[in-house]
Amino acid sequence: MLEKIKDVKDLKDLNLVEKNELAQDIRKYIIEVVSKNGGHLASNLGTVELTIALESVFDVNKDKIIWDVGHQTYTHKILNGRKSGFKSIRKLNGISGFPKTKESPTDCFETGHSSTSISVASGMARARDIAKEDYSVISVIGDGALTGGMALEALDDVGYNKLKMTVILNDNQMSISKSVGGLNMMLSRLRTRKLYTKSNNSVKRIILRVPVVGQKAVRLVQKVKRSIKQLIIPKMFFEELGYTYLGPVDGHNIKELENIFTLSKKIEMPVLIHVITKKGRGYSFAEENPDKFHAIGKFNIETGEELANKSITYSEVMGDTLVKLAKSNKKIVAITASMKDGTGLTEFAKKYPDRFFDVGIAEQHAIGMAAGMAKMKLIPVVPIYSSFCQRAFDQIVHDIALTKLHVIICIDRAGITGNDGETHQGLLDMSYLRLIPNICIMAPKNLEELKDMLRFAVTCKGPVVIRYPKGGEEKIFNLESKKHIELGKAEILKLGKDVSILAIGKMVERAMYVAKKLKEKSIEADVINVRFLKPIDEKTIYTSIKKSKLIVTIEDGTIINGLSSAVKEIMIKNNLDKIRLLSFAYPDEFIKQGSIEELEKLYGMDKESIIQKIEKEISKK
Numbered sequence: 001m002l003e004k005i006k007d008v009k010d011l012k013d014l015n016l017v018e019k020n021e022l023a024q025d026i027r028k029y030i031i032e033v034v035s036k037n038g039g040h041l042a043s044n045l046g047t048v049e050l051t052i053a054l055e056s057v058f059d060v061n062k063d064k065i066i067w068d069v070g071h072q073t074y075t076h077k078i079l080n081g082r083k084s085g086f087k088s089i090r091k092l093n094g095i096s097g098f099p100k101t102k103e104s105p106t107d108c109f110e111t112g113h114s115s116t117s118i119s120v121a122s123g124m125a126r127a128r129d130i131a132k133e134d135y136s137v138i139s140v141i142g143d144g145a146l147t148g149g150m151a152l153e154a155l156d157d158v159g160y161n162k163l164k165m166t167v168i169l170n171d172n173q174m175s176i177s178k179s180v181g182g183l184n185m186m187l188s189r190l191r192t193r194k195l196y197t198k199s200n201n202s203v204k205r206i207i208l209r210v211p212v213v214g215q216k217a218v219r220l221v222q223k224v225k226r227s228i229k230q231l232i233i234p235k236m237f238f239e240e241l242g243y244t245y246l247g248p249v250d251g252h253n254i255k256e257l258e259n260i261f262t263l264s265k266k267i268e269m270p271v272l273i274h275v276i277t278k279k280g281r282g283y284s285f286a287e288e289n290p291d292k293f294h295a296i297g298k299f300n301i302e303t304g305e306e307l308a309n310k311s312i313t314y315s316e317v318m319g320d321t322l323v324k325l326a327k328s329n330k331k332i333v334a335i336t337a338s339m340k341d342g343t344g345l346t347e348f349a350k351k352y353p354d355r356f357f358d359v360g361i362a363e364q365h366a367i368g369m370a371a372g373m374a375k376m377k378l379i380p381v382v383p384i385y386s387s388f389c390q391r392a393f394d395q396i397v398h399d400i401a402l403t404k405l406h407v408i409i410c411i412d413r414a415g416i417t418g419n420d421g422e423t424h425q426g427l428l429d430m431s432y433l434r435l436i437p438n439i440c441i442m443a444p445k446n447l448e449e450l451k452d453m454l455r456f457a458v459t460c461k462g463p464v465v466i467r468y469p470k471g472g473e474e475k476i477f478n479l480e481s482k483k484h485i486e487l488g489k490a491e492i493l494k495l496g497k498d499v500s501i502l503a504i505g506k507m508v509e510r511a512m513y514v515a516k517k518l519k520e521k522s523i524e525a526d527v528i529n530v531r532f533l534k535p536i537d538e539k540t541i542y543t544s545i546k547k548s549k550l551i552v553t554i555e556d557g558t559i560i561n562g563l564s565s566a567v568k569e570i571m572i573k574n575n576l577d578k579i580r581l582l583s584f585a586y587p588d589e590f591i592k593q594g595s596i597e598e599l600e601k602l603y604g605m606d607k608e609s610i611i612q613k614i615e616k617e618i619s620k621k
């Protein structure tokens with residue numbers, strides 16, 4: 001069936017049996033490709049029928065469908081011009097794993113971070129109304145994404161203002177781990193309420209019996225439907241907010257989905273369609289372990305085993321160290337915004353359930369709550385992915401830094417992260433965090449130093465940030481720490497008269513390698529592990545750079561306002577700005593997808609490119 005489909009328009013010619021067959025073909029194709037390229041498998045297997053039904057009823061070339069997070073759009077991509085391109089998903093220069101407007105006009109908005117779709121859809125619906133145009137606007141949002149503040153803010157606004165648009169709630173009871181929160185509890189009640197299901201069917205029967213001709217009839221349908229439901233289930237949450245609630249509907253039943261979508265088109269007010277799906281549907285390993293298969297690397301289809309050789313990661317080391325520290329220090333608590341496993345907190349959650357808090361996909365709330373806990377003398381540790389921390393910027397400024405509260409923010413997935421592309425690269429954190437007064441920012445050169453930094457962070461007084469990369473360390477050398485961590489002190493790893501190499505975080509190892517290779521060509525270099533981006537060790541850096549012919553900075557972040565900028569400030573302040581400076585950092589642009597190694601090479605951040613550039617610079621007169 002998949003072979004027959006050239007374009008989404010071909011769906012119109014398929015009967016129900018053929019559509020179900022198509023769904024199975026698409027599933028098989030997704031499993032095959034993701035087993036080779038990695039990707040968000042479980043979420044995509046859960047939305048195959050939903051996408052087929054949605055794109056059968058709505059016109060993707062005219063109507064606007066905004067996929068929240070956008071990690072579940074593989075079926076949409078396959079149906080919309082990227083059937084063969086799908087094989088290159090997540091690869092360098094390949095199809096993105098998220099909606100991309102440049103790939104297709106049917107990807108009508110770019111997503112990657114959670115909980116944005118209702119806001120964006122509401123903007124489009126308002127633009128449509130101002131222009132007096134006629135098309136449908138739909139947000140497809142998961143029960144996990146619905147826990148995000150932005151989604152709730154939008155839900156509130158849209159309902160109150162009676163905007164004509166549809167929210168499709170894809171409820172699989174899972175975020176990455178099990179969904180949490182009061183909304184989720186409310187959804188479970190809706191899901192399981194026998195009474196409601198019964199009333200829902202009778203409502204549907206009544207609606208189907210009423211001849212739907214013109215606005216008047218539609219209003220009548222709404223009135224009948226609302227009055228019946230209100231009688232049976234008073235004060236339904238979504239209805240109270242201003243939505244016509246339709247559902248729950250089986251998200252794997254194409255016919256039922258099409259019926260309910262068709263019905264929703266006729267309603268001139270906000271509609272919320274509650275769709276029940278199974279994450280990982282149709283692939284037993286993913287159905288049984290939807291969290292493991294939420295985002296997976298290459299795997300064996302027959303056994304469900306991941307193929308990558310697992311080396312210990314920074315996230316795991318952070319988690320293990322925190323478990324140890326929390327044993328003797330009862331004030332330590334850990335907070336996650338829906339990323340327990342990814343950030344290495346699985347063991348902490350098991351060992352100290354009373355001191356572990358999963359707040360849902362709610363980074364702003366996580367940081368705000370940490371501030372409250374710190375004020376009451378707890379020591380909150382909040383591991384959070386660099387790119388997702390962006391949305392908690394003001395909470396760090398206003399709730400933590402302003403009053404110098406002792407919160408430890410562990411910025412995980414800092415730096416280049418690879419195949420998820422632009423929305424997931426962690427390149428901005430050093431830049432935006434360095435702006436904030438009162439904050440201490442450090443980055444470990446290896447796993448051992450991460451342990452030391454975390455121990456040190458617990459003893460600090462004010463806000464502390466520790467940033468570390470995706471995966472594990474490079475480990476070319478056995479880089480033991482020469483000195484214990486001391487606030488604002490860099491570590492001198494090697495001395496040499498010609499070049500001063502200043503590196504931070506995972507780039508320190510690379511700096512040592514570069515220095516070794518330069519020595520073979522009789523170029524002697526200092527290597528300084530900067531350790532603290534803020535407060536920066538001005539004295540050590542000044543001593544090193546003032547005697548050098550060339551200064552080199554290497555950082556896994558954007559060129560703007562990171563290490564390179566900090567060193568430039570020291571140079572200017574000390575009248576050393578005549579010395580040449582070579583900065584290795586990512587340019588001021590959104591960095592596309594590819595493996596970490598490919599991207600590092602592409603942007604001249606790999607060892608060989610760094611060596612070549614330094615040699616070239618030195619050879620200049």
Ligand SMILES: Cc1ncc(C[n+]2csc(CCOP(=O)(O)OP(=O)(O)O)c2C)c(N)n1
Pocket residue numbers: 043046069071072112113114141142143144145146170172174175176279337338339361363388391
């Ligand atoms: C701001 C932000 N925080 C965290 C994430 C990581 N993340 C990606 S998908 C996901 C779970 C989404 O759950 P849900 O919306 O229910 O979709 P499902 O995968 O279950 O279909 C999370 C936490 C993100 N993309 N954006």
